[in-house]
Amino acid sequence: MNDQESTTHFGFSQIPRSEKVRRVGQVFSSVAQRYDVMNDLMSFGLHRLWKRFAVELAHIRPGQSVLDLAGGTGDLTRLITPLIGEKGRVVLGDINGAMLEVGRERLLNEGIVVDVIQLNAENLPFANNSFDLITIAFGLRNVTDKEAALASMYRVLKPGGRLIILEFSQVYLPPLKPIYDLYSFRILPLMGKLVAKDEDSYRYLAESIRMHPDQETLKNMLIDVGFERCDYHNVDGGIVAVHRGFKL
Template sequence: MNRSTSSSDRAAAPGTTHFGFESVAESEKARRVADVFHSVASRYDVMNDLMSGGLHRIWKAFTISRAAIRPGMKVLDIAGGTGDLARAFAKRAGDTGEVWLTDINESMLRVGRDRMTDAGLLLPTAVCDAEHLPFPDGHFDRVSVAFGLRNMTHKDRALAEMARVLKPGGKLLVLEFSRVAPPLAPVYDLYSFKVLPWLGKHVAKDEESYRYLAESIRMHPDQETLSDMLRAAGLDRVQHFNLTAGVAALHEGVKLS
């Protein structure tokens, strides 16, 4: 089986969802994802560099440029983890702006909060579930989520919540691993299912968490499917940009009203 092209097409049975290639009860997924990120939080950025060869920094820089943050804007970074995007957004929003760093995982959020403090930034932070955002309707000019959507149990609900808290004219940006170009699929599979777990074992001391991360990428919707999901959430002007031959993709959508 070519995992790059077929695994994400398998539907979970009613009442269950995917945890990597495994089917689990919906109520169990959040706990198991939390366990993964509690485990890898302290080495998350190091592993991101190893996993992507440093490319995740370029992908994030592109996302930041597309966000086009201006002074005074209100920005919500969901599943913000170690705070790369939130720090960049805060510098652009300035003293008159409002930038929130949120994550469902307290260990990841703690790392991000500490790094922002070290950088001299005191931003509001919150542990929260993207499917139930604790913010009023139409509050933010920009909402972002980078490498977090694929771990959410009900992606459609999370996207609807992101759209809800956007102001009219506001933009959602979703940066996520995606469907790689077919000619690269065999090499990408070899890297994902052989090299990546080895790196997890020897660098992060957690082979299984990185095996899950590789599997979760394959179960995530492809570029066109995710574009349709943004439209279903009420967003318009939806477009996506393939990055590094589709290893990652940035999706954008605008809330018109």
Template sequence: KTTHFGYQEVPLEEKAGRVAEVFDSVAARYDLMNDLMSLGIHRLWKRVALERSGVRRGHQVLDIAGGTGDLTEQFVRRVGPKGRVVLADINASMLKVGRDRLIDKGAGAHVEVVQANAEALPFPDNTFDCITIAFGLRNVTDKARALASMTRVLKPGGRLLVLEFSKPTHPVFERIYDQYSFHVLPRLGSLIANDADSYRYLAESIRMHPDQDTLKSMMETAGLERVEYTNMTGGVVALHRGLKL
């Protein structure tokens, strides 16, 4: 079976292995590529997520699929010395870059770094005030299982925030965006990281990800309430938020 872009679709049972290869391969250049690919706009998307997180001093926060720790770093500042921030990711290469970066920025001492799969989180029930998964859910093999696992470890009253590529709201915009991800991203990947394939995979995973309303109902099925989303950059990215009551 081929995908929208005409590539072989990765069978589900091979997906986790493929995702591991991609992030092992891009880890060292991930931050640079993020800035280039999004023209720096990912910083704004993350800032909105941070504002909507409601995280305050003393809170316990989990940044799952946290990669190189952009959001983690900001949460450390917010929770203060009595709070707790966990940076978790399935990929050791990404976590290593994240840990080194947090240490360089002076935030290393306040972060727990945990290698973990979002589908089976190694934390007790009702632990966190806030969980974020930024540009991570689309890489997870069993999204429903991951949403259920995140909901389980949230405290009652806690929030889950999902920041992810989504479906552009205007068809013309969608076509431009498709062209960008299909032509520009792999080319950038090949120029900067010498790895067109990984960036082709990333473009493909964006294309296949559930749209805004589908993700909203998946979050509701996982047991979250008052689920709402905000489109950013014309729906290129959406921020979903749900409460565990």
């Protein structure tokens, strides 16, 4: 195994591949209790609109089965549940137990009962052709082996099923880029320090966005593992993008 194969990025740092799950786990365990507050603050509430847009693009129908990957505190699950109705099923999955506990408690407090499973997206513990829809919001960039995760998602989707990826992406408006960089690397870590008491985790989050594949690269990754009719929709100048792929 060469150096490129044995290491991966953790933000802007290179670390052993075997260390990434643990390091990312530490980040999200640290911020779990303040995660939702920080999402509202650092996106000025826009993350709620981004998530609604992603769910709209999924064209969910009553009775469908949905896997909400990297679902964390349950924002997408909360939006999806009323759309599938009583005969549908939502599974909330995340690799991080602390995030899942926050999500489970929030959902139960709102009267929403779903299956909650701690899992690794690279090796999903479900049979082939299990779900009509898989969503993953702001989680793919934290996965060590993205190709393996996408292939695993493809495997467990039913024929005719679709994948929706909502993720921070590459800003394509030149005037916006310096402002976004200033915000990401100066203001965001400061907010993390003051609100979540964790400057380093939010510095990592800013760096991880820059290391994530750009829109076209991610689209081609979907195609490479078998997805068809792949497209993406840029939102707010490419700060985020919603990718779709279909298993036909």
